[in-house]
Amino acid sequence: MATTYLTLANEALRELNEVTLTASNFSSAVGIQAFVKEATNRALNDIANQEPQLPFFAVAASGGTDPFYGNVTVETVAGTRWYLLKAGSSSITTDYASIDWDDFYITTIGVSGESAPFVSRGLKFMSLSDWRRYRRDRENADDADTQNHGEPRYIIRSPDHRKFGLSPIPDKAYNVHFYAYAKPTELSAYDDAIALPDQYASVVLARIRYYVHQFKENIQQAAFALDDYKKGMRNMKSNLINPQPKNMTDDRIYF
Amino acid sequence: MAASQPFSVALQGGLDKASNALELLKTPGKATTLTNFEVSTKGGYRRINGYSQFGNGTRPNSSNDILGLKVYADGVVACSGTNIYFSQTGNSWLQINKASVSGSGDNHTAFTGRSASARTSQSKAHFAIFEGDTEYGELIITDEGSGAKPFYFKMTGTDSDITNRTFFAKEITVSGTHFPKFCVIHDKHLVVAGAATAKNTIFYSGTSDIDDFTSSGSGSIVLDDQVVGLKSFRDELFIFCRNSIYKLQNINNASTIAIVPVTKNVGCVDGKTIQEFAGDLIFLAPDGFRTVAGTARIGDVELGTISKSIQPILNSIFDSTIVQEYSSVVIRDKSQYRMYYSSSTASTASSKGIIGTLTSRGFEWSEIEGIQAPAVTSGFNASDIEKAFHGDRDGYVYNHDTGNSFNPAGSETNIHARYQSPDFDYGDFGTLKTLDHVKVSLFPEGTIEPKLKVRFDYDSADRPQPADLTINAQAPSIFGDSGTLFGTSIFGAPEQPLVRNTLIGSGHSNFFNIFSNDVKAPYTINGLYINYRPSGRQ
Numbered sequence: 001m002a003t004t005y006l007t008l009a010n011e012a013l014r015e016l017n018e019v020t021l022t023a024s025n026f027s028s029a030v031g032i033q034a035f036v037k038e039a040t041n042r043a044l045n046d047i048a049n050q051e052p053q054l055p056f057f058a059v060a061a062s063g064g065t066d067p068f069y070g071n072v073t074v075e076t077v078a079g080t081r082w083y084l085l086k087a088g089s090s091s092i093t094t095d096y097a098s099i100d101w102d103d104f105y106i107t108t109i110g111v112s113g114e115s116a117p118f119v120s121r122g123l124k125f126m127s128l129s130d131w132r133r134y135r136r137d138r139e140n141a142d143d144a145d146t147q148n149h150g151e152p153r154y155i156i157r158s159p160d161h162r163k164f165g166l167s168p169i170p171d172k173a174y175n176v177h178f179y180a181y182a183k184p185t186e187l188s189a190y191d192d193a194i195a196l197p198d199q200y201a202s203v204v205l206a207r208i209r210y211y212v213h214q215f216k217e218n219i220q221q222a223a224f225a226l227d228d229y230k231k232g233m234r235n236m237k238s239n240l241i242n243p244q245p246k247n248m249t250d251d252r253i254y255f
Numbered sequence: 256m257a258a259s260q261p262f263s264v265a266l267q268g269g270l271d272k273a274s275n276a277l278e279l280l281k282t283p284g285k286a287t288t289l290t291n292f293e294v295s296t297k298g299g300y301r302r303i304n305g306y307s308q309f310g311n312g313t314r315p316n317s318s319n320d321i322l323g324l325k326v327y328a329d330g331v332v333a334c335s336g337t338n339i340y341f342s343q344t345g346n347s348w349l350q351i352n353k354a355s356v357s358g359s360g361d362n363h364t365a366f367t368g369r370s371a372s373a374r375t376s377q378s379k380a381h382f383a384i385f386e387g388d389t390e391y392g393e394l395i396i397t398d399e400g401s402g403a404k405p406f407y408f409k410m411t412g413t414d415s416d417i418t419n420r421t422f423f424a425k426e427i428t429v430s431g432t433h434f435p436k437f438c439v440i441h442d443k444h445l446v447v448a449g450a451a452t453a454k455n456t457i458f459y460s461g462t463s464d465i466d467d468f469t470s471s472g473s474g475s476i477v478l479d480d481q482v483v484g485l486k487s488f489r490d491e492l493f494i495f496c497r498n499s500i501y502k503l504q505n506i507n508n509a510s511t512i513a514i515v516p517v518t519k520n521v522g523c524v525d526g527k528t529i530q531e532f533a534g535d536l537i538f539l540a541p542d543g544f545r546t547v548a549g550t551a552r553i554g555d556v557e558l559g560t561i562s563k564s565i566q567p568i569l570n571s572i573f574d575s576t577i578v579q580e581y582s583s584v585v586i587r588d589k590s591q592y593r594m595y596y597s598s599s600t601a602s603t604a605s606s607k608g609i610i611g612t613l614t615s616r617g618f619e620w621s622e623i624e625g626i627q628a629p630a631v632t633s634g635f636n637a638s639d640i641e642k643a644f645h646g647d648r649d650g651y652v653y654n655h656d657t658g659n660s661f662n663p664a665g666s667e668t669n670i671h672a673r674y675q676s677p678d679f680d681y682g683d684f685g686t687l688k689t690l691d692h693v694k695v696s697l698f699p700e701g702t703i704e705p706k707l708k709v710r711f712d713y714d715s716a717d718r719p720q721p722a723d724l725t726i727n728a729q730a731p732s733i734f735g736d737s738g739t740l741f742g743t744s745i746f747g748a749p750e751q752p753l754v755r756n757t758l759i760g761s762g763h764s765n766f767f768n769i770f771s772n773d774v775k776a777p778y779t780i781n782g783l784y785i786n787y788r789p790s791g792r793q
Contacts, residue, residue, distance in 0.1 A: 014759075016689070016761075017689050017690070017691065017758075017759050017760070017761070018689070018759060018760055018761060019719040019720065019721045019759055019760045020759075021719065025719065029719065030717045030718065030719070031717060031718045031719065032761060033719050215791070216687065216689075216790040216791040217790070217791030217792065218790065218791065
């Protein structure tokens, strides 16, 4: 069972020798107890900001559309370049926290009406400046004239970070699979569970201690807590982001 | 982590209801609540003893109120209903208000066969003992009903079997129409006063002739004010009136006998509150407890009271529309003055009292709750053992100040004792302090389990407060103590342990509340040692 908001807050309070909270008084906490609650959400945000692509922040399990391992799928429309990364999101505050821009995949597999031979390839990320310099004018002219469009080969990011664009503009429907990471959900109720496995709850705790010791003007303890937090983040990153065997990759095949 | 710092407090000063919160920061040893604790002459605050039924709980006169008690001979005299009783053991009571008793005394059989001399309209009784040359002295009883003459009783014979003793009893005529309420023996005279028909007149008997108000040396004096109490003190008789105090001098010299005013600005609330204690007379004045010696010394204005620290409690008594009935007693071996008060309809649980203990720092005070004592007495019996008794409005007589529990009507009841310290700011109110632990210095008189409550920032609702803790302490086994039994007592237990309790929570200040609500042994809280860590100024 994942660590709950109440458990985490009380661990921090116990470590500080403060009165712990209960399920009944959790929502009405005041003073240092309320501060610990706030520090808990702040600590989770700090972790997410520092390493937004930790696996437990993934918006969904990978492989939802087997055999593709992306956790988000967007179906393109012929003649449309730009697509919201998160369908239905009204603003950047509700968008995904992070996108793996190096891992977009386009395919006609699974698209209604398509049959073999299928299109199935990775999309190369192209910076907006490169796209503007080399491809935008030609694609816009085609779109305004013959509308031949084409099979997308590049993925571009909109300046507001809310959309991805395809270049060339799709000539038909494709499925674009990619990997997205969500913002951490703010904890509210006492039994809300944190996204992190219990094993890493101590990292959150270290960050909470950092804030609370600062609050109590205990700089030395805050420094110790910060050190604990940094070590915890290092270990977490090592364990969760780079656990694969170390090897060298030459990706010149794309050029 | 900030270095932990110590803070120790020796509990002394007693209850302080008059100082404000900031003033109390300077006197952490005082208490803001001290109920059913007494200030110990050895230091600290001791949970009071309980009370037990006298004998097997037989009541002198059914459910009639106990109106007065007096330690006499080897037992106690009790006034109840329209009668007066005597008992050695509390298992049976001998009615002593008998009429037509022989002048040379009755034996037990004759005495018990005499008709009753009814104490018409008997109310709160007052007693005086003329020691004389008899074994037990001669006992005079008056009462505030003012419906009967002063009653005289004497018992002779040292046989422990009361049936082998001789009894003398009669009414004393002061005047055909005056039935005084108050009595006192002063310098070979019986002095009485306060009759409903002569409220401001004192009468004194003949010299060494306490039952005759016409013989040589007798007389009467009319005062300006109504008498509410009499007390012989050193070579003077103090006459407490409603709004003034006088003293009678030279009672044995007809040419120089005089009434001298002590003060005309201060009176006595109730004669039942007057006690001779620690070389002074203490009484309840309308503005608090005062001592007569102090009053006489200072003059008649700006009289120093001894109870300023509990003035709010006294004000609440005086300001109440409920008429209180008072009684008082001195517990000599504890240097204590106790005043009990309750309305005539108050339950035992709601009846209260005030304890004043004379320490090297002066009077220190605490409260009592749960003892209904409209009549209370203490004194040395024929064996020179100090005995204390009290009686209630259900007609029971109890051994006062003994045992581990209250026993109203024989039903064992918890003693709910509460001590609360002032808020401690540890020297700086602005700094947040996180508490580490407290060591409570105790003197348990048996196995005890009081609770410890810590509250931060004046029990602020804006700060979560920690749960109560239990203080466990074993009874020490003291070599030579009769209660120390092999196989029962725990040897090696310290006599005055420091019981450590880990604390949680932080605040700018906090108070400690130690309370018990049980029938376990008394204990004394000597002091507190607190370890805390300054935690910023947030």
